[in-house]
Amino acid sequence: MEILHVSAECYPVAKAGGLGDVVGALPKYQQQAGHQAKVVMPMYRTRFLYSNEWELVHKGYTNMGSYFFDYSVIKEKHNKLGFELYLVDIYGLLDREQIYGYGDDNDRFVSFQIAVVDWLSSWAFRPDVVHVHDHHTALIPFLLQHTYKYRHLAQIPTVLTIHNAQYQGSMDWSKSVLLPEWDLWKRGMLEWAGAINPLASGIKCASKVTTVSWSYLDELKYMSNGLEALFEYEKGKCVGILNGIDTQVWNPSADIYLKDDFSVQNVAKGKARNKQLLCDEFGLDPQKPLFVFIGRLVHEKAADLLPSVVGDSFYHIGRKMSFLFLGSGDPAVEAQLNGLNMLSQNDYSCYIGYNEQLSHMMYAAADFLLMPSRVEPCGLNQMYAMRYGTVPLVRNTGGLRDTVRDIDQHDGYGIVFDSATVGHITHAIWRACDLYGKSVEFEQSRIRMMQLDFSWEKSTEAYQQIYLSLK
Ligand code: ADP
Numbered sequence: 001m002e003i004l005h006v007s008a009e010c011y012p013v014a015k016a017g018g019l020g021d022v023v024g025a026l027p028k029y030q031q032q033a034g035h036q037a038k039v040v041m042p043m044y045r046t047r048f049l050y051s052n053e054w055e056l057v058h059k060g061y062t063n064m065g066s067y068f069f070d071y072s073v074i075k076e077k078h079n080k081l082g083f084e085l086y087l088v089d090i091y092g093l094l095d096r097e098q099i100y101g102y103g104d105d106n107d108r109f110v111s112f113q114i115a116v117v118d119w120l121s122s123w124a125f126r127p128d129v130v131h132v133h134d135h136h137t138a139l140i141p142f143l144l145q146h147t148y149k150y151r152h153l154a155q156i157p158t159v160l161t162i163h164n165a166q167y168q169g170s171m172d173w174s175k176s177v178l179l180p181e182w183d184l185w186k187r188g189m190l191e192w193a194g195a196i197n198p199l200a201s202g203i204k205c206a207s208k209v210t211t212v213s214w215s216y217l218d219e220l221k222y223m224s225n226g227l228e229a230l231f232e233y234e235k236g237k238c239v240g241i242l243n244g245i246d247t248q249v250w251n252p253s254a255d256i257y258l259k260d261d262f263s264v265q266n267v268a269k270g271k272a273r274n275k276q277l278l279c280d281e282f283g284l285d286p287q288k289p290l291f292v293f294i295g296r297l298v299h300e301k302a303a304d305l306l307p308s309v310v311g312d313s314f315y316h317i318g319r320k321m322s323f324l325f326l327g328s329g330d331p332a333v334e335a336q337l338n339g340l341n342m343l344s345q346n347d348y349s350c351y352i353g354y355n356e357q358l359s360h361m362m363y364a365a366a367d368f369l370l371m372p373s374r375v376e377p378c379g380l381n382q383m384y385a386m387r388y389g390t391v392p393l394v395r396n397t398g399g400l401r402d403t404v405r406d407i408d409q410h411d412g413y414g415i416v417f418d419s420a421t422v423g424h425i426t427h428a429i430w431r432a433c434d435l436y437g438k439s440v441e442f443e444q445s446r447i448r449m450m451q452l453d454f455s456w457e458k459s460t461e462a463y464q465q466i467y468l469s470l471k
Pocket of ligand 1: 294354359378
């Protein structure tokens, strides 16, 4: 089966979060399962672009409303990622260093989607399915079905995977002129709440919609940033498929970012060595349990609570633990986390920014990972943490609920709490400190977690069933 993934991110080419990890891994596993999986994404000016070899596979010319543009598609020559990778370049729009965050992001991703569909229309053979990811590519099902220029492609089945429904790419109706001429009777297929809403359009037009965990799919019907009624209406075509993790990239016994590898056989010693190195680097006391947070410093992740959590833990539990936080996002939270450095007594530090290597070192070195998310569609961090023997402290929501079992339950291994409040998080930290003190139980839960299977094979099979249902 030939699958064309269209995405704004793909690790290691360009990654801002979990979307990048998933699109960097799923096609590889699909390829290993005997499919032909391809990924097409914008040609950002990232390091990966300059350190690999490329060949030009297509040059095209099309328009976004009155803006006519050339685009080119290049392919990575050696299929280094385990699948065919294509990049689309559009001068002035996609040739940027960052993935997101520009004032013209809507125009950038509309132009990317038009170029992809235009390129697709030049193919001699059609792919069996076009698989789009999140709002940046969710207009493609509409473009295939309801634009006059491309309606000869309308029979291609499409799957939309929603990695995060908080972001929908909503834009004013004045932007409708950017799309290739479309059937005006189909206005409703673009619209939600008085605007063009790419994510809503994708949900309406795609043949199937998937979300990245079962619990998140349920939650979307009552908590999806305005799309609740749509999820309820379209529930017949929505399916939850839990993300896997790339066990080749995230492997504590062969991690290119670690100086000291370890496995389930020597987890205690291996983690202790990694902890010592990390604590030396950040001036932390390695004797204390180390709690880390890795992620975007945004409301969804409850990052705004972290500064108070540190203060409350020190006050109520005592200075028995250390904290190390890695992330970037809300400038106010960044400033507060930086400010806490002043109070550190070798028990607090933070790194504001994005650092892939440090994230691997933290998963390996930490005793506990904090994930108090208000919204968590799947969450990969907790799965990485568990693979590296780090006990996750998670809020009972979305994919966290589907992947972490509380230590007090039969065969449990993590710590689960109900609400994203400073009190609940601090209580979870207290429970974690208690667990840390019980060395046998702590060791057992580490070993249990490291043996859990979060590999992509099961989910790859579930995606295949979805594709087959579209034939
Ligand atoms: P989301 O996609 O909502 O950000 P996920 O848990 O699905 O959250 O995926 C987050 C991914 O991004 C993980 O691979 C995590 O390690 C990585 N990550 C997030 N923030 C940073 C950062 N500041 N530095 C390095 N890696 C990060």
